[in-house]
Amino acid sequence: xxxxxxxxxxxxxxxxxxxxxxxxxxxxxxxxxxxxxxxxxxxxxxxxxxxxxxxxxxxxxxxxxxxxxxxxxxxxxxxxxxxxxxx
Numbered sequence: 001x002x003x004x005x006x007x008x009x010x011x012x013x014x015x016x017x018x019x020x021x022x023x024x025x026x027x028x029x030x031x032x033x034x035x036x037x038x039x040x041x042x043x044x045x046x047x048x049x050x051x052x053x054x055x056x057x058x059x060x061x062x063x064x065x066x067x068x069x070x071x072x073x074x075x076x077x078x079x080x081x082x083x084x085x086x087x
Contacts, residue, residue, distance in 0.1 A: 037068040 044064040049057035 033072050037065065037072060040068060041065045 041061045041064040045057045045061035047057075048060040
């Protein structure tokens with residue numbers, strides 16, 4: 001999904017479609033990050049499920065998702081908010 005904006009750019013370069021390209025890149029990159037977060041949480045679940053057990057695996061998955069949510073959503077929003085305040 002992340003290479004999709006590159007392919008779109010190569011196809012429409014010079015055609016005045018910059019706003020559409022930026023919007024598509026934004027949506028596709030967000031989707032790719034969400035899927036990566038789910039993948040990492042699933043890996044944590046699998047690793048913990050095999051060793052300690054199912055309950056611990058669910059806890060590890062939830063903690064992973066929470067940390068990834070903060071890193072991928074929370075921090076960028078704070079940085080964007082602070083950047084808008086400075087302007």
